[in-house]
Amino acid sequence: MPVKYLGKIVEIMYMDQSGKITQRRIEVKSIRDGLLRATCLMTGSPRMFLIDNILAWKAPRTAVEEAYNNAG
Secondary structure (H helix, E strand, O other): OOHHHOOOEEEEEEEOOOOOEEEEEEEEEEEEOOEEEEEEOOOOOEEEEEHHHEEEEEOOOOHHHHHHHHHO
């Protein structure tokens, strides 16, 4: 995961240790030694994610993008 996401909110697809895949919206706090530390915006709790288990990430859509996509 690029360092450019530090301090930003991103959406990730993550596979946990048991193989369960979840989608989360997080605020990235730090990236170091193969770990991403973040705040989960759904629960408000601090979380740690193994970078190797992050399957995908993207910046969330803005309100303007959402309105444009829903207008059609």
